[in-house]
Amino acid sequence: MPPPRLDPPPSLAPICSQRPYDRASHTYGKGYRDVVRGFRGEFGHPPDVVAFPAAEADVAAVLDWCSSAGAAAVPYGGGSSVVGGVEFTGDGYAGVVSVDTSRLATVLEIDRTSRAARIQAGIYGPALEDDLRPHGLTLRHFPQSFEFSTLGGWLATRSGGHYATNTTHIDDFVESLKVVTPSGVCESRRLPGSGAGPSPDRMFLGSEGTLGIITEAWLRLQDRPRWRASAGVRFQSFESGVEAARAVAQAGLYPANCRLLDAGEAATSAGVGDGSALLVLGFESADHAVEAWMARGLECCADHGGAVPEGVRSTVPARDEDKGRQGGGAVDTWRSAFLRAPYGRDALVSMAMMAETFETATTWSGFPTLHAGVRDTVEKALVEVCGGGTVTCRFTHLYPDGPAPYFTIVAPGRRGSELAQWDEIKAAASDAVIANGGTITHHHAVGRDHRPWYDRQRPAPFAEALRAAKRALDPAGVLNPGVLVDPLPRA
Amino acid sequence: MPPPRLDPPPSLAPICSQRPYDRASHTYGKGYRDVVRGFRGEFGHPPDVVAFPAAEADVAAVLDWCSSAGAAAVPYGGGSSVVGGVEFTGDGYAGVVSVDTSRLATVLEIDRTSRAARIQAGIYGPALEDDLRPHGLTLRHFPQSFEFSTLGGWLATRSGGHYATNTTHIDDFVESLKVVTPSGVCESRRLPGSGAGPSPDRMFLGSEGTLGIITEAWLRLQDRPRWRASAGVRFQSFESGVEAARAVAQAGLYPANCRLLDAGEAATSAGVGDGSALLVLGFESADHAVEAWMARGLECCADHGGAVPEGVRSTVPARDEDKGRQGGGAVDTWRSAFLRAPYGRDALVSMAMMAETFETATTWSGFPTLHAGVRDTVEKALVEVCGGGTVTCRFTHLYPDGPAPYFTIVAPGRRGSELAQWDEIKAAASDAVIANGGTITHHHAVGRDHRPWYDRQRPAPFAEALRAAKRALDPAGVLNPGVLVDPLPRA
Numbered sequence: 001m002p003p004p005r006l007d008p009p010p011s012l013a014p015i016c017s018q019r020p021y022d023r024a025s026h027t028y029g030k031g032y033r034d035v036v037r038g039f040r041g042e043f044g045h046p047p048d049v050v051a052f053p054a055a056e057a058d059v060a061a062v063l064d065w066c067s068s069a070g071a072a073a074v075p076y077g078g079g080s081s082v083v084g085g086v087e088f089t090g091d092g093y094a095g096v097v098s099v100d101t102s103r104l105a106t107v108l109e110i111d112r113t114s115r116a117a118r119i120q121a122g123i124y125g126p127a128l129e130d131d132l133r134p135h136g137l138t139l140r141h142f143p144q145s146f147e148f149s150t151l152g153g154w155l156a157t158r159s160g161g162h163y164a165t166n167t168t169h170i171d172d173f174v175e176s177l178k179v180v181t182p183s184g185v186c187e188s189r190r191l192p193g194s195g196a197g198p199s200p201d202r203m204f205l206g207s208e209g210t211l212g213i214i215t216e217a218w219l220r221l222q223d224r225p226r227w228r229a230s231a232g233v234r235f236q237s238f239e240s241g242v243e244a245a246r247a248v249a250q251a252g253l254y255p256a257n258c259r260l261l262d263a264g265e266a267a268t269s270a271g272v273g274d275g276s277a278l279l280v281l282g283f284e285s286a287d288h289a290v291e292a293w294m295a296r297g298l299e300c301c302a303d304h305g306g307a308v309p310e311g312v313r314s315t316v317p318a319r320d321e322d323k324g325r326q327g328g329g330a331v332d333t334w335r336s337a338f339l340r341a342p343y344g345r346d347a348l349v350s351m352a353m354m355a356e357t358f359e360t361a362t363t364w365s366g367f368p369t370l371h372a373g374v375r376d377t378v379e380k381a382l383v384e385v386c387g388g389g390t391v392t393c394r395f396t397h398l399y400p401d402g403p404a405p406y407f408t409i410v411a412p413g414r415r416g417s418e419l420a421q422w423d424e425i426k427a428a429a430s431d432a433v434i435a436n437g438g439t440i441t442h443h444h445a446v447g448r449d450h451r452p453w454y455d456r457q458r459p460a461p462f463a464e465a466l467r468a469a470k471r472a473l474d475p476a477g478v479l480n481p482g483v484l485v486d487p488l489p490r491a
Numbered sequence: 492m493p494p495p496r497l498d499p500p501p502s503l504a505p506i507c508s509q510r511p512y513d514r515a516s517h518t519y520g521k522g523y524r525d526v527v528r529g530f531r532g533e534f535g536h537p538p539d540v541v542a543f544p545a546a547e548a549d550v551a552a553v554l555d556w557c558s559s560a561g562a563a564a565v566p567y568g569g570g571s572s573v574v575g576g577v578e579f580t581g582d583g584y585a586g587v588v589s590v591d592t593s594r595l596a597t598v599l600e601i602d603r604t605s606r607a608a609r610i611q612a613g614i615y616g617p618a619l620e621d622d623l624r625p626h627g628l629t630l631r632h633f634p635q636s637f638e639f640s641t642l643g644g645w646l647a648t649r650s651g652g653h654y655a656t657n658t659t660h661i662d663d664f665v666e667s668l669k670v671v672t673p674s675g676v677c678e679s680r681r682l683p684g685s686g687a688g689p690s691p692d693r694m695f696l697g698s699e700g701t702l703g704i705i706t707e708a709w710l711r712l713q714d715r716p717r718w719r720a721s722a723g724v725r726f727q728s729f730e731s732g733v734e735a736a737r738a739v740a741q742a743g744l745y746p747a748n749c750r751l752l753d754a755g756e757a758a759t760s761a762g763v764g765d766g767s768a769l770l771v772l773g774f775e776s777a778d779h780a781v782e783a784w785m786a787r788g789l790e791c792c793a794d795h796g797g798a799v800p801e802g803v804r805s806t807v808p809a810r811d812e813d814k815g816r817q818g819g820g821a822v823d824t825w826r827s828a829f830l831r832a833p834y835g836r837d838a839l840v841s842m843a844m845m846a847e848t849f850e851t852a853t854t855w856s857g858f859p860t861l862h863a864g865v866r867d868t869v870e871k872a873l874v875e876v877c878g879g880g881t882v883t884c885r886f887t888h889l890y891p892d893g894p895a896p897y898f899t900i901v902a903p904g905r906r907g908s909e910l911a912q913w914d915e916i917k918a919a920a921s922d923a924v925i926a927n928g929g930t931i932t933h934h935h936a937v938g939r940d941h942r943p944w945y946d947r948q949r950p951a952p953f954a955e956a957l958r959a960a961k962r963a964l965d966p967a968g969v970l971n972p973g974v975l976v977d978p979l980p981r982a
Contacts, residue, residue: 114854114892115741158686166657168684175854175892179952186952192893193659193852194930195649195697196937196945197975200953202693206686211956220892223741250606250714251778254745287742287791292783300778361684363605363666401605401666401711402683439685446687454687461670461677461964462691465702468963469956484688 004048006071006095012061015052016097022050026098029081030148030342031449032356035349036418045087047074048095054103056215059180062099063213067182067476070094074480075209077101077153078124080145083447085157085208090482101152104215107131115221116175116190121152121214137221141170143443144342152214158206160397160404160443164258165249168397168404169443171205173220179204181212181473190218203469208445209480211473223286226317229294230257230282232330233306234272238262238393239368240304241277242403246364247300248281249398253293257282261334264392265408269337270330279306280331289316354386354413354422358429360438363402370436374407377432381425386411397442404442448482495539497586500556506543513541517589520572521639521833522940523847526840527909536578538565539586545594547706550671553590554704558673558967561585565971566700568592568644569615571636574938576648576699581973592643595706598622606712607666607681612643612705628712632661634934635833643705649697651888651895651934655749656740659888659895660934662696664711670695672703672964681709694960699936700971702964714777717808720785721748721773723821724797725763729753729884730859731795732768733894737855738791739772740889744784748773752825755883756899760828761821770797771822780807845877845904845913849920851929854893861927865898868923872916877902888933895933939973 001020008016017023023046028034037043048071053059066073072093076086088096101122109118112135119128125146132138141161143149153159154170155177161170176188177200188200204211235241238260245260259280266272270280281297283290294312301308310329348355362370375391382389389411397404407429413421430453433440440446440453455463467485470477477488492511499507508514514537519525528534539562544550557564563584567577579587592613600609603626610619616637623629632652634640644650645661646668652661667679668691679691695702726732729751736751750771757763761771772788774781785803792799801820839846853861866882873880880902888895898920904912921944924931931937931944946954958976961968968979 111854111856113737113856116854116892160686169686181952183955184952186950188950188953189930189948190854190857190928191852191930192854192890193888193895193933195651195660195934196930196932196941196948197699198694198697198957200950203689203953203956206689208688212952246604252745252776253778254743285743287744288787296779361682363602363607363681363683365602365604366681397684399683401607404684437681439680439682439687441687442684443686450687457680457687459677459679459691461672461675461703462679462694464674464963465694465960466689468959472955472959473952 001043001046004095006048006069008049008051009065012051012065015054015058017050017052018048023047026050026076026079026100027087029079029084029086030145031082031084032349032354032422033084033419035346039349045089047098050098050100052100052103056178056180056185059099059213059215060185062097063180063182063478066097066478070476071478072096072481073099073478075099075101075152075156075213077122077150077156078145078148080149080153081157081445081447083441083445084449085445085447085483087448088481090487092487093478093481099213101150101213101215108216110135110137112137115223116218117221118216118218119151120216121150121155123151125149132221136224138224139173139219140222141173144338151217155205155214155217156208157445158443163256164397165399166254171202174201174205175218175220177201177204177214178216179212179214182476182478183473186212208447208483210484211470211479225284225286227289227315228282228284229290229312229314230280230331231294231298231308231312232270232310233279233281233298233301233308234276235279235304235306236276238277240306241279242367244279244301244304244306245395245398245403247303248297250400251296251300253283253297255281255293255297256284258398260395262393264390265394266330268392269341270334272330278330278334280334348410352413352415352418354389354409354411354418356422356426357406357408358426358433359396359404359406359442359444360433360440361399361402361404361442362436362438366437367403367405370433370438371405373436374429374432378407378409378425378429381428382409382411385421385424386413388412446484451482454484492534492537495586497539497560497562499540499542503542503552503556506545506549508541508543509539514538517541517567517570517591518578520570520575520577521636522573522575523840523845523913524910526837530840536580538589541589541591543591543594547669547671547676550590550704550706551676553588554671554673554969557588557969561967562969563587563972564590564969566590566592566643566647566704568613568641568647569636569639571640571644572648572936572938574932574936575940576936576938576974578939579972581978583978584972590704592641592704592706599707601626601628603628606714607709608712609707609709610642611707612641612646614642616640623712627715629715630664630710631713632664635829642708646696646705646708647699648936649934654747655888656890657745662693665692665696666709666711668692668695668705669707670703670705673967673969674964677703699938699974701975702961702970716775716777718780718806719773719775720781720803720805721771721822722785722789722799722803723761723801724770724772724789724792724799725767726770726795726797727767729768731797732770733858735770735792735795735797736886736889736894738794739788741891742787742791744774744788746772746784746788747775749886749889751886753884755881756885757821759883760832761825763821769821769825771825839901843904843906843909845880845900845902845909847913847917848897848899849917849924850887850895850897850933850935851924851931852893852895852933853927853929857928858894858896861924861929862896864927865920865923869898869900869916869920872919873900873902876912876915877904879903937975942973945975
């Protein structure tokens with residue numbers, strides 16, 4: 001590990017670290033490329049300083065220092081980015097400061113009547129839920145990274161969460177944001193809805209640390225669910241499952257869970273051995289029994305040949321410990337596999353197996369072409385690059401106008417060449433997603449890894465507007481350079 | 492009417508008019524100040540030219556001309572702005588060109604599978620619904636201005652529509668936008684959801700013609716509803732009605748209608764003579780019977796003393812002509828009064844009566860203070876300025892974290908002084924809204940009339956970012972000067 005290229009000023013020294021452990025642990029996110037390099041012990045480009053601000057004023061002081069010193073400031077929540085969001089190795093800066101928000105981790109205020117809370121952005125998922133539970137409240141935002149990611153990270157990357165329909169992204173739960181920018185603190189008004197100009201919050205949601213560092217937010221919360229029903233619906237073909245998923249998504253029923261697994265995923269992660277596709281359908285409510293909702297959802301499925309061999313599992317006002325639990329044999333198996341998948345990935349990496357995921361969203365009418373195009377392209381790339389491998393697909397979130405397909409690749413890597421192999425496959429997959437009308441990311445974010453495809457997706461005038469907004473908020477161009485926009489020319 | 496200060500270039504002459512009728516009819520919106528001046532025959536500041544682009548290229552050419560000639564370009568949809576959105580009388584420009592989009596009024600493409608359509612922005616509400624009806628589809632966006640406003644106007648102002656909960660604003664139905672800016676055409680990708688950077692569409696939604704002219708959009712549509720249930724729920728106090736409305740909004744039932752009228756509004760617009768507050772509760776679905784939803788909604792109301800003297804009126808798969816019809820004696824009366832209100836306003840103006848509305852949104856916990864503060868302030872102002880008058884309140888839209896209260900003022904004006912009187916009352920009301928934590932507009936937009944209060948609501952760094960974005964997209968600063976941001980310094 002190279003020595004630090006810059007030192008914090010004395011005023012910031014108490015909240016800054018240059019210890020090798022801190023620098024190493026802030027070098028990477030959790031993408032495939034990160035895990036492989038971590039396993040190899042490669043830490044050639046760590047941040048020079050890791051700052052641990054304990055107050056909003058500390059964040060402002062760190063950004064002031066970075067702006068005057070010409071150091072890149074890379075915001076760091078839980079470090080769970082899978083798209084190169086926390087690693088900047090470019091030139092033109094005096095060094096890199098990782099700004100770790102984990103000391104800003106308090107639930108500051110709870111408004112039980114409005115079901116909202118003011119929460120600091122550095123809080124991790126489990127701590128956030130622990131603090132809300134005594135009030136009978138929950139954010140119910142459970143991205144797969146839940147244990148290892150922070151509220152600020154979810155907000156900055158437009159994270160996808162628990163709800164498969166309607167309120168799919170963290171964006172939907174934002175009442176207001178407080179963001180420290182190099183040009184001052186930007187605090188929006190706490191509002192349930194507004195039509196006063198373009199939404200300030202929507203500019204920062206998805207800004208991935210390029211416009212400022214989110215320090216706190218007022219979030220809309222939920223009462224803890226008490227009624228639940230879930231079912232594993234099997235379809236003889238993936239196509240029938242797609243039609244059923246569309247019917248449910250367009251019915252206005254708003255299931256909490258509605259994940260369609262193709263036969264490959266149903267076999268590997270839900271133990272479905274008969275070649276069926278599986279739709280994991282679940283309703284939940286803190287307010288009312290959900291039988292009527294489930295009954296109609298299953299009718300939609302039956303219209304497309306869906307069968308429910310394991311029946312519906314319902315819970316009535318339930319023990320609190322049941323949170324998140326949704327039953328049915330295949331459903332339970334799937335849920336457990338979902339939560340364990342990232343751990344499994346790391347084990348596969350140690351065996352030089354390549355295991356990665358990528359995701360997108362498209363219209364219902366565009367899905368068949370996108371699905372075939374992506375699968376064919378990636379299968380061909382896997383044969384060429386790895387000699388073979390599997391591509392499977394599930395829907396993670398559904399909209400009335402289209403699904404969010406999520407692809408999983410497992411293939412044998414060649415030890416030492418895994419990164420080059422993965423880069424080639426990822427590029428082929430991304431090309432196919434963009435060529436077939438999808439978005440380069442539905443909820444994993446853009447980071448640095450998705451930049452070339454994001455640039456093709458993003459309208460050019462919007463890119464100009466975003467660069468201009470960044471120049472206004474971050475005139476020295478120090479915030480997370482290379483994410484979303486190129487590093488600004490520095491004076 | 493003064494003669495035009497500038498003439499279109501020969502290439503644009505065929506799509507431009509300087510006829511007095513066109514100039515007069517594009518002078519004002521439909522606010523109280525507009526109607527009063529129209530009645531007086533005051534048309535001292537008409538646009539110099541009215542352009543009627545018939546294609547996207549025409550819009551670009553008009554903006555090019557305005558940029559090079561230093562003329563203000565004021566986008567004009569239906570001209571129904573009630574906030575001074577279409578009237579620019581400031582200095583520093585060679586003249587004003589009203590850009591009327593009414594020739595861009597075609598439904599271009601329908602995707603039945605994804606339930607979406609590509610629609611030109613100049614189409615009026617009724618024509619849009621007429622074109623969708625043969626396909627069994629509807630946008631179901633019915634702002635009170637529906638007959639006299641356009642899709643582009645709804646998008647540019649973040650219009651509030653039919654649904655009282657969940658999908659309250661036109662924003663929620665936008666799949667993608669095409670916007671002509673002076674720096675080029677900005678076209679977003681058609682996506683049901685995305686996490687790729689800040690949303691480009693959300694920058695233009697609410698931009699009120701300051702960043703570009705929206706020429707078309709892909710919109711999410713609905714199947715036409717076939718099941719409906721509605722009820723008029725009476726409460727002995729407004730406060731009980733508020734509690735019931737909150738319970739329904741937080742229950743996850745998503746009623747299409749959930750409008751709470753205070754006793755004053757219940758009396759004048761729903762014929763409720765016993766001093767009750769009235770909650771107009773309605774569910775609808777294209778997919779399923781809504782009894783379970785209504786039953787639970789009424790339980791929430793009963794918990795707070797709500798009674799349903801006229802019972803529930805349900806319709807099962809219904810004749811198409813029933814669209815929008817939701818029954819119950821008080822409910823029918825209210826609906827009819829709602830649609831006729833703007834016509835009545837004009838009649839009152841002719842009698843020198845002042846009749847206006849303003850609206851906001853706030854949290855449930857903040858509502859009692861806001862309601863009392865606004866009512867007290869406005870009642871005091873009415874006594875001082877008009878010698879008396881009434882202030883009533885209803886909820887137009889509801890969120891889990893707060894309502895959107897809508898206030899109606901009726902007072903005797905003094906002929907000749909109505910505008911000064913109204914300005915004083917409106918300023919007092921706006922001060923009270925902002926001081927009590929509300930937004931200056933939930934769905935009427937900012938325009939020029941709300942600017943002073945919008946500036947207090949909007950975070951300063953966001954204002955800088957918005958100005959920077961405008962400079963990037965509209966370098967000559969010609970688009971709708973004074974709306975949202977001050978006119979840019981012109982070279």
